[in-house]
Structure formats: structure tokens, C-alpha cells
Amino acid sequence: MFSKEIDLVETVIRPRSGWQLFDIKAIWEYRELFYIFAWRDLKVRYRQTLLGILWVILQPLTSMTIFTVLFGRYAKIPSGDLPYALFVLIGLVFWNFFSNAVTSANESLLAHENIIKKVYFPKVILPLAAVVTSFVDFCINTLLIIAFSFILGYPPHWQFVIVFPLCVLITCATVSGLGLFLSSMNVKYRDVRYLIPHFIQILFFFTPVIYPLSIVSSVNRFILALNPLSTVIELLRTAFTGGNFPFIHLLFVSGISTLLVCILGVWHFARTERFFADIL
Amino acid sequence: MDEQPAIEVVKVSKKYRYGSQQPYYSLRDTMMGVIRHPLTVLRRHRHRADGLADDEFWALKNVTFTVKQGEIVGIIGRNGAGKSTLLKLISRITYPTSGEIHLRGRVASLLEVGTGFHPELTGRENIYLNAAILGMRRGEIKRKMSKIIEFAEIEKFIDTPVKFYSSGMYTRLAFSVSAHLESEILIIDEVLSVGDVAFQKKCLDKIGKIGSSGRTVLFVSHSVQTVANLSERVLLFSEGRLVEDGASSEIIRKYLGSKQHLMAIKNWTDVRRAPGNEVVRLKKVSVKDKNGQTASKFNVSEPVNIEILYDVLRKDAKLVPAVQFINELGTVIFASNDTEVKWNRYRRSAGTYISSVTIPENIFGEGDYSVRVVIATYMPYQKHINEYDVVAFHMNDAGGPGTSRGDYLGTILGFIRPYLKWQTKASK
Numbered sequence: 001m002f003s004k005e006i007d008l009v010e011t012v013i014r015p016r017s018g019w020q021l022f023d024i025k026a027i028w029e030y031r032e033l034f035y036i037f038a039w040r041d042l043k044v045r046y047r048q049t050l051l052g053i054l055w056v057i058l059q060p061l062t063s064m065t066i067f068t069v070l071f072g073r074y075a076k077i078p079s080g081d082l083p084y085a086l087f088v089l090i091g092l093v094f095w096n097f098f099s100n101a102v103t104s105a106n107e108s109l110l111a112h113e114n115i116i117k118k119v120y121f122p123k124v125i126l127p128l129a130a131v132v133t134s135f136v137d138f139c140i141n142t143l144l145i146i147a148f149s150f151i152l153g154y155p156p157h158w159q160f161v162i163v164f165p166l167c168v169l170i171t172c173a174t175v176s177g178l179g180l181f182l183s184s185m186n187v188k189y190r191d192v193r194y195l196i197p198h199f200i201q202i203l204f205f206f207t208p209v210i211y212p213l214s215i216v217s218s219v220n221r222f223i224l225a226l227n228p229l230s231t232v233i234e235l236l237r238t239a240f241t242g243g244n245f246p247f248i249h250l251l252f253v254s255g256i257s258t259l260l261v262c263i264l265g266v267w268h269f270a271r272t273e274r275f276f277a278d279i280l
Numbered sequence: 281m282d283e284q285p286a287i288e289v290v291k292v293s294k295k296y297r298y299g300s301q302q303p304y305y306s307l308r309d310t311m312m313g314v315i316r317h318p319l320t321v322l323r324r325h326r327h328r329a330d331g332l333a334d335d336e337f338w339a340l341k342n343v344t345f346t347v348k349q350g351e352i353v354g355i356i357g358r359n360g361a362g363k364s365t366l367l368k369l370i371s372r373i374t375y376p377t378s379g380e381i382h383l384r385g386r387v388a389s390l391l392e393v394g395t396g397f398h399p400e401l402t403g404r405e406n407i408y409l410n411a412a413i414l415g416m417r418r419g420e421i422k423r424k425m426s427k428i429i430e431f432a433e434i435e436k437f438i439d440t441p442v443k444f445y446s447s448g449m450y451t452r453l454a455f456s457v458s459a460h461l462e463s464e465i466l467i468i469d470e471v472l473s474v475g476d477v478a479f480q481k482k483c484l485d486k487i488g489k490i491g492s493s494g495r496t497v498l499f500v501s502h503s504v505q506t507v508a509n510l511s512e513r514v515l516l517f518s519e520g521r522l523v524e525d526g527a528s529s530e531i532i533r534k535y536l537g538s539k540q541h542l543m544a545i546k547n548w549t550d551v552r553r554a555p556g557n558e559v560v561r562l563k564k565v566s567v568k569d570k571n572g573q574t575a576s577k578f579n580v581s582e583p584v585n586i587e588i589l590y591d592v593l594r595k596d597a598k599l600v601p602a603v604q605f606i607n608e609l610g611t612v613i614f615a616s617n618d619t620e621v622k623w624n625r626y627r628r629s630a631g632t633y634i635s636s637v638t639i640p641e642n643i644f645g646e647g648d649y650s651v652r653v654v655i656a657t658y659m660p661y662q663k664h665i666n667e668y669d670v671v672a673f674h675m676n677d678a679g680g681p682g683t684s685r686g687d688y689l690g691t692i693l694g695f696i697r698p699y700l701k702w703q704t705k706a707s708k
Contacts, residue, residue: 008286008464013372013381036412044400118391119413120372189307277374278296 016274022266027122037129042136056137057144060092067092067210077211081241086145086152090240091209091233093141094167098175098229099200101134105179106196109187113280123273127179135172149240157242164239167232173258174228180265184272187280208233213247221250228254228261284384286465286496287347287370292379294340294365295332335552339365341520343379349464352497354507354528356535357517359555359668363500366517367391367469370498385464385496388415392469394454399443403434403453406442410457424460431482432456452479459486466490468499484510502668504532504610536608544576546671555667556590559597560655562665563632564589567651567673580644580677580684580697587636588653590665596627597657599664601635604652605644606668613649613695624658642684642699645692646677 027034046052064085071077072084079087105127109116112126142164149155156164186192206224213221213234224230231247231254238245245251332338340362347353355363368374370381371389396413397406407428411421429438432452434445442450468487488510490497501507507514507528514531516524524531544567548554554561568585569575578584586603602617616637618624623635650672655665677697679685684697 008384009386011372011383011387013369013376013383015378016375032418033412036409040398040401040405040409043405044398047400112396114392115396115413117373118395119389119415121413121415185307189310191306191308195307274375277368 022124022270023122027124030121030125033121034125034129037125038132041129041133045133053140056140060089060096060141060144063092064089071210078215080212080214080237081243082154082237083152086149086154086240087212087237088210089145089148090237091207093138093145094171094229094233094236095204095207095209096141097134097138097171099204100137101131101175102178102182102200103196104130104134105175106182106186106193108179109183109276109280110193116280117277123276124180124269127183127269128176131172131176131179134175154240156239159242160239163235167236170228170232170254170258173262177258177262177265180269181261184269184276187276188272203227206230212237213250221247222253225250225253226257228258230254283349285346285382286349286351286384287498288382288384289343289345289366289370290380290382292340292343292366292369292376292381293338294362294369294374295336295377296339296365297335338520340369340376343520343522345515345522345525347496347498349384349496350494351513352511353499354511354514355498355500355517356504356507356514356532360519361517362520363517364391364469365520367467367498367500371467383465386415387465387467388461388463389467390414390458390461390469391467393451393458397442397450397454400441402441403429403432403438403445406453407457410454411460414458414461415463416461420462428456428460431459431486448479455479455483459483463495465496465498468497470500470502502610504536506610508532544671544673545574551591555653556655556665559592559594559657560599560664561591561593562588562653562655562667562670563591565651565653565670567671568636575673577674577676578644580646580675581641581680581682581699583641584639584644584673585636586639586651586671587634588655589632589634590655591632592628592630595630598625598627600624600656600658602654602656603637604654605639605649606652607695608648611695612652613644642682643696644675645695645697646675648672648674 045055067088068085072079072088077084108126108130109123115121116123146156182192182196207227207230208216208224213224213230216224225247231250234247235245235251339360343362343366355366357363365374367389368391369376370383371387371391373389373391394406394410396410398409401409404425407425408418408421411424411428412418416424429435432449432455434449434453437445437449442453445453466487484506487497487499497511499507499510511528513526514524514528515522516531516535524534545564546566547564548562551561554563556562564587566574566587567576568587569578570583570585572585588601588603590601592599600618602615604615605613607613616639618635618637650669652668653665653670654663654667656663677683677685677692679687679689682699684699685692
């Protein structure tokens with residue numbers, strides 16, 4: 001029995017115009033569902049804790065070994081004041097977070113088609129929960145970087161405490177914005193998901209993961225910095241060498257780029273969200 | 281007391297494109313389209329006088345009604361009448377094209393049982409997941425956990441991943457979560473047709489209790505019997521419009537009367553509106569007599585043949601056609617699946633197929649029967665086609681030798697009418 005005294009929440013459902021942005025109140029109300037989606041993915045992945053962690057660190061470790069032998073030893077790509085192995089591991093860990101988060105955020109809406117068509121909730125929590133899941137992997141891999149840096153005798157300098165949170169912030173904002181944009185595109189245009197792997201693969205070579213920013217011309221540096229990840233990776237490397245970051249102006253380019261990606265993602269997602277259930 | 285209605289639907293309309301599932305676009309086609317015909321992009325938005333583009337239709341048109349707090353209202357209507365669209369709008373899954381809906385109170389909608397269940401998670405974990413999806417708070421879930429488990433009758437397996445559950449256990453668990461939703465307004469779509477009969481009854485009782493506790497319930501059911509049992513008021517929809525609103529008994533009588541317009545043959549000329557999806561679509565369903573002629577009237581001593589013509593659009597699909605026979609009261613008399621392993625276990629090539637089944641004489645009693653057609657894939661189970669009231673036929677019982685009636689002229693009770701051999705001998 002419920003008493004008639006209580007105030008009943010009134011919901012009004014109206015046609016939604018395409019220019020309405022997110023209903024922040026609704027997202028806050030559904031925060032528990034957001035945790036639960038992230039929790040579910042983690043639970044499934046880390047069901048066997050040790051094996052789960054091993055699986056996560058195996059990916060950057062194997063790539064690091066291959067790249068160190070190929071590019072560090074044979075191609076002799078310069079790696080500044082860092083040993084090539086640590087140099088490339090930093091790049092790879094950020095790169096993997098970027099590519100995993102963007103890929104899984106992109107797939108998140110289609111993967112939950114069934115739920116979207118049967119239950120109301122703010123859809124934006126799906127790509128964001130996918131980013132959080134990838135972020136947990138990233139945290140484990142960050143510990144790997146730190147452990148590895150001590151082993152090689154290049155422990156992080158004091159700058160790390162400032163630089164690392166900044167790098168994480170920029171990366172998270174970029175992948176969230178990109179994830180929102182691509183996932184909402186993907187609902188409407190089903191061939192987008194076939195383009196994503198190509199896009200990511202090409203972007204890999206336009207990001208200083210296996211090479212330093214210093215080997216490209218200053219004009220090209222600007223172009224590379226349009227991908228905020230380029231600046232982030234280079235910036236974090238300096239936290240291990242202890243030197244000054246030589247490309248501080250690029251940080252502005254990347255900052256603006258991050259902001260634009262976020263705006264684009266939020267705008268496109270909010271604009272298309274209202275008819276997801278109709279076209280899924 | 282001057283109480284505001286729990287649900288207020290004001291002049292609501294919803295427009296859809298043809299096709300049960302909207303065809304999605306491809307970026308490549310759209311870009312090519314823009315390059316080839318730059319003006320079509322603009323033309324698409326130009327509407328005719330009825331507000332529709334060529335490929336659109338009204339799933340709901342100008343629907344207005346209110347539901348008082350504590351009322352239990354049933355919704356009935358044929359396929360495509362707009363029932364499910366209405367529930368989707370009230371559940372906020374999709375938005376109306378025009379009009380407004382006011383809801384007073386927390387809304388929980390149950391358009392499917394077990395939404396979001398994950399096979400790798402245990403029963404207990406899935407309760408958390410599913411309950412959160414349905415809008416329950418963590419505290420509420422914790423408080424109700426033991427009740428949910430008890431209701432589902434799966435105490436022993438609650439910490440086993442649900443992928444090891446039988447389909448009965450799965451359904452019971454899923455329904456149990458839904459049955460414990462605590463909201464002022466509950467929206468239910470055809471979910472009572474799941475599970476075994478005993479469990480179904482338990483669920484119906486539970487919903488009856490929800491109603492008597494002062495909460496508002498709005499539900500769709502294909503079983504007219506269920507609607508009659510649970511609700512005093514019924515809304516009848518037809519072709520997107522609300523056509524009747526009133527006492528259940530009266531509306532149900534009208535509805536059942538209107539069902540007699542169903543034919544012995546149903547043809548879909550417009551592929552886009554034919555039931556089905558991208559895997560398979562229905563073309564024609566017909567009721568035939570023993571000579572292969574379409575027939576709508578039979579004697580109980582004659583066999584009935586149901587023939588289903590369908591297009592398989594995606595190659596390599598494994599498909600199992602099935603039919604159900606439903607009487608005037610909405611009760612399923614029996615169901616039959618294609619068990620021919622030569623067909624249902626193997627992948628098919630794309631093309632048109634005919635599946636037919638013959639129901640031998642002396643099974644049906646007299647009355648009207650409608651046929652539900654399902655075409656599904658097993659493992660994982662997916663219904664591609666699930667169409668109620670596709671075709672219908674009438675059974676007459678003239679009696680005479682070789683029938684259950686024999687020489688009797690009065691009313692014979694029972695759903696089926698088998699012709700059984702009796703033996704009598706004088707006992708010493």
C-alpha cells in the first residue's frame with residue numbers, strides 16, 4: 001500500500017526536437033545503472049582475477065617486445081633519453097586505451113540494441129560505461145609502466161604527479177567525445193563499424209607511439225597534435241626523463257582539439273538519441 | 281477527493297517508416313545518393329497532405345485517454361493496431377511525433393522479461409543487473425533479494441551462471457525480478473505467455489495483487505481471457521486508433537465479433553509490410569482442405585491443412601516454422617513445430633519455401649480458430665516471425681458415424697474432440 005500523501009513525480013512525454021541536449025537530471029538519476037553496466041563488463045572480464053590481469057598486460061608487453069626488437073634495435077628509431085622499451089611501452093599503453101575505448105564505445109549501442117528497444121534510460125551511459133571498462137585496463141597497465149620504469153632504472157620524476165592526471169584527463173575526454181560521436185553514427189550508418197578499425201590503424205602511424213615527435217618537421221608536429229594523444233604520449237615521456245616538455249604550444253592545439261571532439265560527440269549523440277529505438 | 285489521473289494521453293500520434301524493422305542506412309549509400317541526386321535529400325522531407333512521406337505510416341493517430349490511479353486497464357487489438365507502440369511511448373523508449381503524455385508516479389515498464397540478462401553472470405548478479413535496468417535502486421534490490429529468489433524457486437542455483445539454467449528457470453528468475461518492481465505505474469506487454477502454467481498463474485495472481493494495492497497497471501495481452509480476468513476496463517485499438525474504451529466484457533464481445541472477418545487465406549503483396557525481418561518474411565498463409573482447396577469451413581471429421589509460403593532472405597539461416605491454434609476465448613488449443621530434422625537442423629539457401637502441416641480429423645471441437653504463425657531459429661532462440669491471427673477457419677460438428685458426437689445433439693464440452701473407440705461388454 002502506498003499512501004496518497006506522497007508527492008507523485010510527474011513525467012511529461014513530448015515530441016523531442018533535435019536541438020535538445022542531454023537531460024542531466026535523468027543521467028544523474030540513472031547513475032546506478034551506469035555503475036552496473038561498467039561493473040558487469042569488469043565482472044565478466046575479471047571473473048578469474050589473475051588470468052584477467054595477465055590478459056590485459058599481455059597485449060602491451062608483446063607489442064613492446066616486438067617493437068623494441070624491430071624499431072629499437074634494427075631500425076634504430078631514436079627514443080630520446082629513455083630506453084626504447086620504456087619509450088614505446090608508454091606510447092602503447094595510452095594507444096591501447098585509446099583504441100580499446102573508442103572501439104568498445106562505438107560498439108556499445110549496437111551491442112545493447114535489445115535493452116534500448118525495451119527499456120528507457122539515458123543511452124549516453126552505454127558508451128561512457130564502455131570507456132570506464134577500458135579505463136580499468138589502462139590503470140592496470142599504468143602500474144605496469146611504473147614497475148617497468150623502476151626495473152630499467154628510469155623511475156618517474158616529480159612532474160609525473162602533475163603530468164599524469166593531465167594526460168589521463170585529456171585522453172578520457174578525447175575517447176569519450178569520439179566514442180559518443182562514432183557510436184551514434186554507427187546506429188544510423190551500419191557501415192561505420194567497418195571503417196573504425198581502418199581509421200584506428202591509420203591513426204596509429206600518425207601518433208608518436210613508435211617514434212618521437214622530435215623527428216617530424218614542426219609543421220607536421222602541428223598536424224599530429226590535432227590528435228591529442230600525440231601530445232599526451234610525448235608529455236608523459238618527459239615525466240620519466242625529467243626534462244622540460246619542448247612542445248608546450250602543441251598542448252594548446254591538442255586542448256582545443258579535445259574540446260572540439262567533445263562538443264561534436266555530445267552534440268551528435270544528443271541529436272540522434274531520440275530515435276535510436278526506432279532505427280536500431 | 282479530486283485526484284489527478286495517473287496516465288493522461290493527449291492527442292498522441294506516432295509516425296513510422298514501413299518495414300517492421302526500420303531499414304538502416306549505409307554511409308556509403310547516403311554519400312553516393314547525395315553525389316548523384318543532390319536534391320533528393322531535400323525532397324525526402326516534403327510531405328503529402330496527410331503529413332506522411334511515401335514510405336511512412338501512422339502507427340498511432342490522435343490517441344487520447346486517461347487512466348485513473350489504481351485502475352487496471354487492458355489493451356487489445358490486432359497486429360499493427362498500435363498497442364506496442366503505445367506502450368513504447370508511455371515507457372519513454374521512443375518519442376511521439378505529436379501530442380503529449382503525462383505520467384504521475386514512478387513508471388516501471390515490462391516489455392520483455394529478462395532484459396539485459398548476461399549468460400556469464402550468476403543468477404544473483406543478473407538480478408542486480410536486470411533490476412537496475414528496470415529502474416530499481418540498489419537498496420531496494422538488496423532488500424528484496426531474498427523475496428525475488430524465493431518467488432523464482434531457484435534458491436539452489438542462485439550462484440550459478442545463468443548460461444547453465446534451463447529455459448524454465450531462466451524465465452522464472454526473469455519474471456520474478458519484474459514482479460517485484462515497486463512503482464506507482466506498471467506497464468506490461470505480453471509477458472504472461474512465458475513459463476509453465478503453474479508459474480504463469482502465480483504471476484497473474486501477483487499482478488492482480490499489484491492492482492489491488494492501489495497501483496496503476498496498463499497491459500497488453502493476446503489472451504482475451506487474461507484481459508477479462510484482470511481488468512474491468514479495456515481499450516480496443518485498430519489501425520493506430522483507439523476505437524473502443526469501456527467495460528471489459530462489452531469490448532471483448534465486440535472484439536471477438538470483429539475477429540470473424542479473418543480469412544482462410546492471407547497474402548502480403550507489399551513485401552515491406554509483410555511480417556518478418558531481414559532473415560525471413562511471410563508471403564502467404566492459407567487454410568486448405570483435403571483436396572488442396574482453400575477452405576474456411578470444415579467439419580470436425582475432416583483434416584485441416586495449413587500452408588505457409590515464405591521468403592528466406594538471408595542464406596544459411598536455420599529455420600523452424602510453427603503454428604498455434606487459438607480459440608474464440610484466446611486460449612491456445614495446441615501448438616506444432618516442424619520437427620523434420622532434414623529441414624530444421626540445416627542451413628537453407630535463400631529463396632521461397634512452402635511448409636505445410638496437416639491436422640488430422642477429430643481433433644478440433646466446433647467453433648472458430650485463428651492461427652498464429654511463428655518462424656524461429658533455435659540456439660540462440662530468436663523469433664523472426666511471430667504473427668497472431670494470420671488466418672482463421674470455422675469448425676462445424678455435424679455428428680454421425682466416425683465422430684465423437686455420434687448421434688448426440690446437445691452441447692459437448694471440452695477444447696478437443698477426439699474420436700475414441702469405446703468397448704462395452706456384458707459383465708458377469
